[in-house]
Amino acid sequence: MKKILVLFSHPKFEKSRANNALVNRIIDIEGVTFHDLYEAYPDFNINVPAEKELLEAHDIIIWHHPFYWYSCPPLMKQWIDMVLEFGWAYGPNGNALQSKTCLNVITTGGSREVYCSEGSNSFTVRQFLRPFEQTANLCGMHYLPPFAAMETHKLTDEALTNYANQYANLVTLLQNNLSNNDCKGFSFINDIPKLNTI
Ligand SMILES: Cc1cc2nc3c(=O)[nH]c(=O)nc-3n(C[C@H](O)[C@H](O)[C@H](O)COP(=O)(O)O)c2cc1C
Incomplete structure (x- = not known):
């Protein structure tokens, strides 16, 4: 079973x-390590060797x-800036993250509909996430489409529970049998057939 590290960043959890x-x-x-960055580093002083x-x-x-x-919130950017070092995560001999996923x-306030060229946010979620995608690419990782719970302020308790269950199913899929091919062509991993048939 694959081991999953959830790097969580929320300034007002x-x-x-x-x-x-x-x-x-x-x-x-089981097999999931949940790591709350704002809890671990309220002073933004990241322990790079531990990370x-x-x-x-x-x-x-x-x-x-x-x-x-x-x-992302600033501590996640700080984590990327401090931890993904040249010569370790990328560059000569920088292959520590090679082949990881x-x-x-x-979670977004905006709906799917506003995240497109004609929508009020002008760009897709995937376009806004390009820096993350390319950071993963540069480090030799396989970047998958995002999982997004959207329009959060309008979500009923039931809709939110559905998202939470879908997230748990995604974790199980990632641990066991999700391939890059399963995600090809999808803007959101929420939509892949494997996630919606279990
Ligand atoms: C400082 C700040 C910036 C935000 N920026 C965006 C944004 O760029 N796009 C968006 O769709 N929602 C934005 N939101 C809405 C949040 O994404 C939304 O409130 C959050 O995901 C809800 O999750 P929570 O209940 O766990 O806080 C922003 C909220 C705050 C407080």
Whole structure:
């Protein structure tokens, strides 16, 4: 079974509704390491050797965060800046993350409809996530389409529970038998057939 590291970043987790529901559903799954960055590093002083050790011990890396200003909260960016070092994550002999799998799990206020060229956000979610995709590429990782719980402020409790269950199913799929091919052509991993038939 593949080991999953969930790197979680939410500056106001104590006030969270959407991410609280998602996290609660996956935190106790065997083989999942849940790592709350704001809890671990309230001063932004990241323990780089410890983070590298965690990465080396896992096969799948999830960047889990609310979508803030079309990106991630600042501590996640700090984590990327500090941990993914030249000569370790990329560059000459920088192959520590080679062949691992990586994806974003996000929650957004905006709906799917507003994330397109004609919509009020002008670009797709996948376009906004390009820096993450290319960071993964540069480090030799396989980047999968994002899992997104969208329009969070309008979600009923039932709809949110559905997202949380889907996230748990995704974790199980990732641990067992999800290939890159299963995700080809999909903008959101939410939509892949394998996730919707279990
Ligand atoms: C500072 C800030 C920036 C935000 N930026 C975006 C954004 O760029 N796009 C979007 O769709 N939602 C945006 N939102 C809405 C959040 O993504 C949404 O409130 C969050 O995902 C809900 O999750 P939670 O209940 O776990 O906090 C933003 C919210 C805040 C507070």
